[in-house]
Amino acid sequence: MTLPFYVAPEQLVKDRAEYARKGIARGRSIAALEVQEGVLLLAENPSRTLTKISEIYDRIAFAGVGKYNEFESLRVAGIRYADIKGYQYGRRDVTGKSLASAFSQTLGNIFVQGPKPFEVEVLVAEVGRTVAEDRLFKVTYDGTLYDKRGYTAIGGQADELSDRLGDAYEATPGLVEALALAAEAFRDVEDRAIDGWEGALLAREGPPRRFRRLTKEELGGIATPE
Amino acid sequence: MTGSLLPLGAPLPGASFTELIRSLDLAPEWALGPDGAPAGFQPPDATTVLALRYDSGVVMVGDRQATAGYDIAHRHIQKVFAADSYSAVAISGTAGLGVELIRLFQTELEHYEKLEGVRLSLDGKATYLARMVRSQLPMALQGFVVVPLFCGIDPDDGTGHVFTFDAIGGRYEERDFGAAGSGSREARAYLRTVYSPGSARTEAIDHSIAALVAAAGQDLATGGPDLRRGIYPNVVTVTADGVEEVDETAVAAAAERALEVVR
Numbered sequence: 001m002t003l004p005f006y007v008a009p010e011q012l013v014k015d016r017a018e019y020a021r022k023g024i025a026r027g028r029s030i031a032a033l034e035v036q037e038g039v040l041l042l043a044e045n046p047s048r049t050l051t052k053i054s055e056i057y058d059r060i061a062f063a064g065v066g067k068y069n070e071f072e073s074l075r076v077a078g079i080r081y082a083d084i085k086g087y088q089y090g091r092r093d094v095t096g097k098s099l100a101s102a103f104s105q106t107l108g109n110i111f112v113q114g115p116k117p118f119e120v121e122v123l124v125a126e127v128g129r130t131v132a133e134d135r136l137f138k139v140t141y142d143g144t145l146y147d148k149r150g151y152t153a154i155g156g157q158a159d160e161l162s163d164r165l166g167d168a169y170e171a172t173p174g175l176v177e178a179l180a181l182a183a184e185a186f187r188d189v190e191d192r193a194i195d196g197w198e199g200a201l202l203a204r205e206g207p208p209r210r211f212r213r214l215t216k217e218e219l220g221g222i223a224t225p226e
Numbered sequence: 227m228t229g230s231l232l233p234l235g236a237p238l239p240g241a242s243f244t245e246l247i248r249s250l251d252l253a254p255e256w257a258l259g260p261d262g263a264p265a266g267f268q269p270p271d272a273t274t275v276l277a278l279r280y281d282s283g284v285v286m287v288g289d290r291q292a293t294a295g296y297d298i299a300h301r302h303i304q305k306v307f308a309a310d311s312y313s314a315v316a317i318s319g320t321a322g323l324g325v326e327l328i329r330l331f332q333t334e335l336e337h338y339e340k341l342e343g344v345r346l347s348l349d350g351k352a353t354y355l356a357r358m359v360r361s362q363l364p365m366a367l368q369g370f371v372v373v374p375l376f377c378g379i380d381p382d383d384g385t386g387h388v389f390t391f392d393a394i395g396g397r398y399e400e401r402d403f404g405a406a407g408s409g410s411r412e413a414r415a416y417l418r419t420v421y422s423p424g425s426a427r428t429e430a431i432d433h434s435i436a437a438l439v440a441a442a443g444q445d446l447a448t449g450g451p452d453l454r455r456g457i458y459p460n461v462v463t464v465t466a467d468g469v470e471e472v473d474e475t476a477v478a479a480a481a482e483r484a485l486e487v488v489r
Contacts, residue, residue, distance in 0.1 A: 055340050076341060077232035080246055083337045084233070087243070087329065088252065098230075106232040209336075 016117045020141035023119025027065035029155030030123060031165060034134045035178040038127045038204040042182045045198035053200045055211035057082040057094045059127045061202050065155040066120035074122055096126030100137035100145055108143025117141050121154040127202035127210055131172050160189045183222035243337035244330060254326055262368045270299035272324055274409035274441045274448040275306060275316035277377040277388045279402055280430035283465035284377040284386035286314045287434040290457050291449025292321045306460040308469040310335040313351055313378025314462050318407030320370040327372055331355055348380045352389040352397055360395025375406045377464055384466045409441030409448035416440035431472060435459060436484040443488060451481035
């Protein structure tokens with residue numbers, strides 16, 4: 001009978017974290033900003049069909065970076081979670097907080113127990129009636145859950161991008177202003193032309209389902225560098 | 227729900243919400259024993275709903291009454307619902323089953339749209355609804371029949387379509403109008419005499435409410451517009467701009483006209 005090798009928990013966590021980080025570092029970043037009109041999500045995405053930003057429920061959106069099949073399975077699971085909850089109870093009972101915490105629990109479990117950690121970071125955004133009620137949650141590969149205010153970023157350059165957004169973000173901007181500001185931050189951090197935009201808005205007002213993708217025209221204003 | 231974890235390990239039922247909740251043992255069930263329902267057990271029935279095509283879409287109307295035998299169970303239930311942004315659905319038959327069926331259908335369409343990134347085609351929606359009715363067949367054979375009515379806009383050609391169903395799950399596309407429920411025979415008879423293809427919106431709304439008044443005039447279970455209590459039919463239109471509820475003052479005015487016209 002063979003005994004499994006003993007691996008110290010510190011070592012296990014360190015190895016897995018390193019593995020996951022390496023995967024995420026290759027992923028292009030996504031930013032989220034609270035704006036007057038709602039919550040803006042902006043990603044660099046060369047593909048027009050494989051999206052990184054998605055509707056989850058009435059006021060909640062999802063964005064993921066890293067390995068496509070992994071964040072896609074998380075997106076699908078998130079939609080299932082939200083739709084089941086909304087069907088079993090009521091539409092207002094689906095909240096960004098419970099969803100973010102479910103992502104956190106799930107990623108945390110996979111990090112410790114799974115054959116390999118997910119190489120992803122996800123973002124859960126929820127629009128409120130007022131800016132003060134907006135919620136931005138960021139969940140990392142190990143299940144750590146961050147509650148952000150105003151703006152946040154995920155992906156390979158998340159920290160730099162977040163810092164740059166912080167420099168430029170003052171009082172809650174309008175949508176157009178925020179788009180320009182975020183695009184500028186992307187260019188500064190990446191130091192190159194951006195290879196296609198994907199954007200979406202969770203509108204503060206309107207019919208129950210608030211998620212809409214930004215049109216080519218809306219994104220057109222930021223398409224060309226300088 | 228699987229605690230606080232995401233249903234990541236759920237079997238993969240594709241984009242179907244019904245299959246998903248079935249796989250998690252959360253699907254609604256109304257299993258009756260081999261003896262069926264006891265005598266005298268009579269849950270409320272939703273009565274008359276109808277839909278007709280006009281030049282730019284479809285109008286769908288439902289009365290507000292739920293009837294149990296000779297008793298009015300509810301005076302203002304809702305039988306006409308937006309199924310998604312470009313289609314509407316209405317129910318007749320056992321109200322409790324029907325309302326749940328619609329909730330499931332609405333969730334199903336939204337779930338599919340979010341997972342796949344595109345809406346189901348109009349045909350796809352109607353087929354799926356037929357399948358949901360078919361799955362109710364054991365209940366229907368025990369006497370608890372649900373028959374929906376479905377209408378919507380085909381995004382490809384921008385025209386309205388009406389689908390009727392039967393208790394078995396048969397699905398039929400109608401050329402001009404369709405109706406379901408206890409007063410549907412009377413409503414169809416009325417519409418047959420006044421309907422003309424390509425009529426305008428207001429005319430279509432007037433005709434559909436008048437047909438409901440005609441149904442209420444003959445069928446005890448159908449509740450026509452109740453001016454004294456201020457209870458009016460639910461009226462929605464589906465056009466290329468989406469599903470729109472016709473506001474109550476317009477419905478009230480049409481109802482008053484209809485009560486004048488229909489003897």
